[in-house]
Amino acid sequence: MRAFAIEPAARSAPKVDLAEDPHAHVVCRVCGRIQRIELSELDRHVLTELAGRHPDGWSVDGVAFSLTGACQRCREGPSAR
DSSP states (O other), X not given: OOOOOOOOOSSOOOOOOOSSOOEEEEEETTTOOEEEEOOOHHHHHXXXXXXXXXXXXXXXXXXXXXXXXXXXXXXXXXGGO
């Protein structure tokens, strides 16, 4: 498993005006099931800062972070359903 370090931004990210708080989900690649992931205050701050790094000419009004993988039912097979 690779570990990633969060590097400070080389330049100051512009402020963004998000329509809602950043949120996150995990999505099963097999069945499409989606489950919400609770974010800490630091997680929300990091995602908001990332939104501020948008390309010139773009605006950002929302942040939705997704993880992908396989849910427990799909990993365990048909007998788990």
